[in-house]
Amino acid sequence: MGNQIVLVDESKHLYKVSRESFISNEVFEKEYEKIFDTCWLYAAHESEFNKSGDFVARTIARRNILITKSNTGEINAFFNTCPHRGATVCRDKSGNAKTFQCFYHGWVFGCDGKLKNQPGSDSYSKEFVEEGYGNLIKVPKIATYAGFIFITFNEDAESLEDYLAGAKEYLDMIASQSPSGMAIVDGSQEYAIRANWKLLVENSVDGYHAVSTHATYLEYLKNTNGSLNSVALNGKSYNLGNGHAVLEYTAPWGRPIASWIPLWGEDGKQKISDIRQELVERLGEETAERIAEKNRNILIFPNLVINDIMALTLRTFYPTSPDYMVVNGWALAPKEESEWARKYRLSNFLEFLGPGGFATPDDVEALESCQNGFKNFKHVPYSDISKGMNRESPSYDDELQMRVFWSQWKERISKGE
Ligand code: FES
Numbered sequence: 189m190g191n192q193i194v195l196v197d198e199s200k201h202l203y204k205v206s207r208e209s210f211i212s213n214e215v216f217e218k219e220y221e222k223i224f225d226t227c228w229l230y231a232a233h234e235s236e237f238n239k240s241g242d243f244v245a246r247t248i249a250r251r252n253i254l255i256t257k258s259n260t261g262e263i264n265a266f267f268n269t270c271p272h273r274g275a276t277v278c279r280d281k282s283g284n285a286k287t288f289q290c291f292y293h294g295w296v297f298g299c300d301g302k303l304k305n306q307p308g309s310d311s312y313s314k315e316f317v318e319e320g321y322g323n324l325i326k327v328p329k330i331a332t333y334a335g336f337i338f339i340t341f342n343e344d345a346e347s348l349e350d351y352l353a354g355a356k357e358y359l360d361m362i363a364s365q366s367p368s369g370m371a372i373v374d375g376s377q378e379y380a381i382r383a384n385w386k387l388l389v390e391n392s393v394d395g396y397h398a399v400s401t402h403a404t405y406l407e408y409l410k411n412t413n414g415s416l417n418s419v420a421l422n423g424k425s426y427n428l429g430n431g432h433a434v435l436e437y438t439a440p441w442g443r444p445i446a447s448w449i450p451l452w453g454e455d456g457k458q459k460i461s462d463i464r465q466e467l468v469e470r471l472g473e474e475t476a477e478r479i480a481e482k483n484r485n486i487l488i489f490p491n492l493v494i495n496d497i498m499a500l501t502l503r504t505f506y507p508t509s510p511d512y513m514v515v516n517g518w519a520l521a522p523k524e525e526s527e528w529a530r531k532y533r534l535s536n537f538l539e540f541l542g543p544g545g546f547a548t549p550d551d552v553e554a555l556e557s558c559q560n561g562f563k564n565f566k567h568v569p570y571s572d573i574s575k576g577m578n579r580e581s582p583s584y585d586d587e588l589q590m591r592v593f594w595s596q597w598k599e600r601i602s603k604g605e
Pocket residue numbers: 270271272273274275290291292293294295
């Protein structure tokens with residue numbers, strides 16, 4: 189890297205990040221080594237494991253991971269590769285299984301990862317099974333907070349609670365949206381973007397771009413009678429520690445938890461008022477109002493984004509090269525929710541947030557356009573995220589949250605150098 193990665197001048201309220209860090213292979217490898225290989229990473233949600241044998245298999249930070257619920261109710265994460273000669277043990281994305289059989293030579297594993305059976309087992313020593321040489325290998329650490337399951341490949345990682353710092357309050361707030369608990373809705377969104385993953389970090393907590401990038405969506409809402417309230421976009425951004433940040437703001441669109449818009453009619457008004465009433469009784473007026481009226485875009489370092497907006501989504505994204513990332517998105521919803529609320533929630537999930545909706549394609553275009561612009565990095569070496577540095581308490585559409593991310597990113601990347 190020819191340039192300093194992050195340039196900060198407090199006296200001039202300037203914060204600049206090097207564009208080379210979006211295109212450099214050297215930085216990309218360091219990001220795996222110093223960030224994805226050491227941080228806590230979101231892996232799954234507790235609601236995906238209702239009974240023993242429930243499993244999900246997904247790619248997390250370039251590893252194939254299998255997460256299962258054992259017969260004793262424990263949730264474990266394993267490397268999804270056969271200890272025999274390497275084949276992928278579980279080739280389905282999710283489901284329920286009593287055992288997992290490797291298709292190559294037929295070894296069979298229990299939901300606790302232990303080798304249960306191997307064709308030709310008389311060719312192996314007694315110790316082979318007894319001492320666990322044939323078991324699936326566990327991911328070093330797994331922990332759950334408020335229903336969110338995280339893993340880390342770092343044996344020495346701090347506790348998940350310490351890592352989450354101020355983000356815990358926001359995860360608690362999401363978990364408490366319904367007395368029935370929260371659950372991932374079946375299915376997921378998966379797509380790729382030809383851009384550096386940090387651009388999506390920035391974009392996911394960028395309150396500045398909505399009016400220009402998403403003009404088509406806002407226009408569409410304006411032209412659909414009753415889709416907007418006369419509430420302005422207004423709010424603040426907060427540093428939650430350890431690279432985590434949040435924007436919390438009011439917005440004119442409807443929220444199935446629990447903010448009504450005229451489009452939902454009188455019947456919808458009653459339904460929203462019932463949801464609201466339950467929140468007030470259970471959590472008190474102040475928290476209920478915050479949950480119902482405020483939108484939140486939460487960033488948990490390095491790459492979990494929770495958008496609690498007109499729907500509630502979780503999103504992770506991993507780079508496969510400096511200029512390419514794979515994104516996964518899930519909808520989270522109250523376990524028990526009326527058909528009415530679920531319908532609006534899911535249509536919002538698709539309409540605004542989905543890869544074929546009104547927002548994501550515009551964001552993808554913006555991110556790919558930035559990545560393209562970075563080709564000029566030798567002549568235009570820095571991007572600017574100074575907005576709001578001159579304020580005590582930055583607004584939701586300032587860039588504090590990006591500076592929070594980049595400061596943590598820089599600290600981790602430069603550790604030991
Ligand atoms: Fe799995 Fe041989 S590689 S049984």
